[in-house]
Amino acid sequence: xxxxxAPLIQELQIMETSFYLAAAGAALxxxxxxLRFSHEVNLVWLRRWSFMTALYLIARYFGSLxxxxxxxxxxxxxxxxxHTPGH
Numbered sequence: 001x002x003x004x005x006a007p008l009i010q011e012l013q014i015m016e017t018s019f020y021l022a023a024a025g026a027a028l029x030x031x032x033x034x035l036r037f038s039h040e041v042n043l044v045w046l047r048r049w050s051f052m053t054a055l056y057l058i059a060r061y062f063g064s065l066x067x068x069x070x071x072x073x074x075x076x077x078x079x080x081x082x083h084t085p086g087h
Contacts, residue, residue: 015074015077015078016078019071019074019075019078022067022070022071022074023071025067026064026067026068026071029064029067030064033060033064044056044057
């Protein structure tokens with residue numbers, strides 16, 4: 001079994017912690033979006049559309065999509081690390 005250098009192991013642990021913190025943050029954002037969706041429908045979706053409405057929706061939902069995609073990328077990275085020889 002190959003031994004990994006201590007700095008590499010430490011860096012992987014930091015990356016893992018970062019991933020879990022990002023996942024927790026993303027879960028809180030999704031939870032907030034679900035809780036406030038009815039208010040959002042009344043205050044944003046049912047109003048006359050404007051540039052600011054579009055800007056709000058882009059910031060709210062494309063940001064969430066970006067975070068989810070980034071978490072998926074990190075999960076793939078960790079999955080690849082777990083399947084390296086000697087691990």
